[in-house]
Amino acid sequence: MTAITVLAPTGTLGYGFGADALKRGMDFKPGVIAVDAGSTDPGPHYLGSGEVLVSRFSYKKELTELMAASRAAGIPLVVGSAGGSGSRPHVDFLVEIVREVARDLRLNRFKLAWIYADIEPARIKKAIAAGEVKDFEAGFALTADLVDSSTHIVAQMGFEPIIKALQSGADVVIAGRACDDAAIAAYPIMQGGHKGLAMHMGKILECGAFSAVPFAMDVMMGFLKGDAFELEPGSIGRRASLTSVAAHTLYERENPFDQHGPGYRVDLNDCRFEQAGERRVRVSGAKFIPESECWIKLEGARRMGFRSICVAGVRCPTMITRIDEILAAAKEEAVRYMKPHDVQVTFHVYGKDGVMRALEPQKKIASHELGLIIEVVASEMDLAHAACHHISGGLLHTHYKGQLNTSGNLAFPYSPSELDAGPAYAFSAYHLMKVRDPYEAFPIHYEDV
Amino acid sequence: MEAARLADLAVIIRSKNAGPYRLTFDVLLPDAATFKRVKASGVLGRESVAKALSLKPSEVTSLFELESAHAFKVTIRRQVGQSDIGESDVYGCQQHVPLMELLVA
Numbered sequence: 001m002t003a004i005t006v007l008a009p010t011g012t013l014g015y016g017f018g019a020d021a022l023k024r025g026m027d028f029k030p031g032v033i034a035v036d037a038g039s040t041d042p043g044p045h046y047l048g049s050g051e052v053l054v055s056r057f058s059y060k061k062e063l064t065e066l067m068a069a070s071r072a073a074g075i076p077l078v079v080g081s082a083g084g085s086g087s088r089p090h091v092d093f094l095v096e097i098v099r100e101v102a103r104d105l106r107l108n109r110f111k112l113a114w115i116y117a118d119i120e121p122a123r124i125k126k127a128i129a130a131g132e133v134k135d136f137e138a139g140f141a142l143t144a145d146l147v148d149s150s151t152h153i154v155a156q157m158g159f160e161p162i163i164k165a166l167q168s169g170a171d172v173v174i175a176g177r178a179c180d181d182a183a184i185a186a187y188p189i190m191q192g193g194h195k196g197l198a199m200h201m202g203k204i205l206e207c208g209a210f211s212a213v214p215f216a217m218d219v220m221m222g223f224l225k226g227d228a229f230e231l232e233p234g235s236i237g238r239r240a241s242l243t244s245v246a247a248h249t250l251y252e253r254e255n256p257f258d259q260h261g262p263g264y265r266v267d268l269n270d271c272r273f274e275q276a277g278e279r280r281v282r283v284s285g286a287k288f289i290p291e292s293e294c295w296i297k298l299e300g301a302r303r304m305g306f307r308s309i310c311v312a313g314v315r316c317p318t319m320i321t322r323i324d325e326i327l328a329a330a331k332e333e334a335v336r337y338m339k340p341h342d343v344q345v346t347f348h349v350y351g352k353d354g355v356m357r358a359l360e361p362q363k364k365i366a367s368h369e370l371g372l373i374i375e376v377v378a379s380e381m382d383l384a385h386a387a388c389h390h391i392s393g394g395l396l397h398t399h400y401k402g403q404l405n406t407s408g409n410l411a412f413p414y415s416p417s418e419l420d421a422g423p424a425y426a427f428s429a430y431h432l433m434k435v436r437d438p439y440e441a442f443p444i445h446y447e448d449v
Numbered sequence: 450m451e452a453a454r455l456a457d458l459a460v461i462i463r464s465k466n467a468g469p470y471r472l473t474f475d476v477l478l479p480d481a482a483t484f485k486r487v488k489a490s491g492v493l494g495r496e497s498v499a500k501a502l503s504l505k506p507s508e509v510t511s512l513f514e515l516e517s518a519h520a521f522k523v524t525i526r527r528q529v530g531q532s533d534i535g536e537s538d539v540y541g542c543q544q545h546v547p548l549m550e551l552l553v554a
Binding site for chain 1: 460461465466467468469470471473475477501502503504510511513515517518520522524526528530531532533534535537538539540543544546547550
């Protein structure tokens with residue numbers, strides 16, 4: 001059986017790949033270029049605000065190279081989780097760039113498809129009322145109020161809507177939020193490849209050459225051949241090794257033996273890895289298991305307020321030894337001062353427990369200086385700024401026991417000392433919603449470009 | 450055999466988000482013998498990991514062993530949801546250090 005070959009140019013569209021690696025990858029005559037562009041990993045800001053994850057410059061540069069390569073070879077290009085969150089503004093943003101690149105490159109006529117993954121609030125509320133929404137890992141219930149307060153809620157599509165777009169003749173597919181593996185696996189599954197293997201291959205390829213050594217955001221090739229698939233990096237300077245591929249199957253997921261999607265799961269318990277040449281690894285054993293119900297994963301974000309921060313250094317040992325009590329008093333005072341407005345004050349104390357907070361096992365401060373970030377989130381930008389300035393000004397001049405220096409306690413690197421970071425977003429949904437079928441929530445649009 | 454720090458035995462010790470509400474730790478050992486030694490020591494068991502991270506054992510959500518990859522995987526509930534108030538590590542990629550210091554018999 002001839003291989004179904006997939007070229008994954010990078011781990012996240014916009015994060016780069018090597019030109020030589022792309023060229024070498026194209027020499028394998030892939031059937032598709034497929035790339036993941038998003039995740040919840042960078043946080044809720046991109047989903048909440050509608051701002052894209054990577055710069056317009058990078059998206060355009062990479063889409064120009066990938067569209068030129070895919071059009072020259074006459075193969076489709078699939079982008080999953082467009083723009084970072086895969087929400088409507090992100091899909092629209094990439095679609096506009098695709099049109100622009102087509103004009104710039106004077107490409108011959110091709111068919112563009114885009115697939116939205118936004119779920120209407122009314123649809124979700126109906127599902128909540130029907131008992132067809134359940135928590136995934138959020139630890140809270142999704143309520144109608146939370147739905148209404150969310151700026152965007154998307155759901156992860158499986159491979160089915162992408163296959164439908166490809167079967168309708170799309171040459172470029174810009175998909176909204178999609179399961180990382182599905183965007184890569186859609187084409188091989190459409191070609192009749194083993195679904196379990198295609199999904200497992202997609203899961204590894206979605207991070208590009210992160211499964212190679214040395215790892216990088218770069219081109220990774222997948223070859224699906226009957227009862228196994230093989231992986232090889234595009235760049236001759238990298239190789240796929242048993243360790244690099246096995247390590248990657250653990251990455252960013254809780255259960256390495258189980259891979260879920262809407263209406264199916266992939267069982268990896270009997271998975272095997274073999275070295276198949278110096279730079280290539282062969283993987284087999286994945287099983288595709290259809291499920292009787294179809295649940296899609298919702299991801300929502302809401303604006304929790306506005307954030308103001310202040311960065312400062314503390315060098316005096318008389319203050320460092322009393323830092324906990326001084327900060328606790330400053331917080332308590334500020335919360336009282338700002339009444340009736342609520343403010344949420346967080347101190348990040350680098351040199352103490354700034355990175356690990358409650359998980360930090362090292363309780364004793366060993367550093368001669370501390371980096372302090374005062375962070376305030378409030379319902380309005382002005383209030384957050386006011387509270388942040390009140391705290392920094394108060395700490396600057398606070399008196400404490402053992403103090404020798406009475407001229408100021410904080411070393412600010414900036415004037416003004418407060419930086420207004422703008423709207424602050426939080427995840428508002430990470431839940432499962434039951435749908436009729438894998439297509440229901442993901443409308444496809446077509447355009448001849 | 451003298452006790453060894455996990456950091457001196459492993460080829461990879463890392464932490465990372467597994468979605469916005471979980472933090473997952475991967476430990477990869479170089480070979481089957483070291484994997485067996487770490488397994489026998491129990492340092493990557495629920496109680497030991499919870500203690501190293503100042504957590505209750507119930508906050509460890511799962512433990513997996515991948516013998517073929519000489520790997521252990523431990524996942525915990527995030528102390529705060531990703532980017533919620535109190536966030537200190539958006540990607541969760543700098544929380545692995547207490548595991549480096551575990552002593553393997």
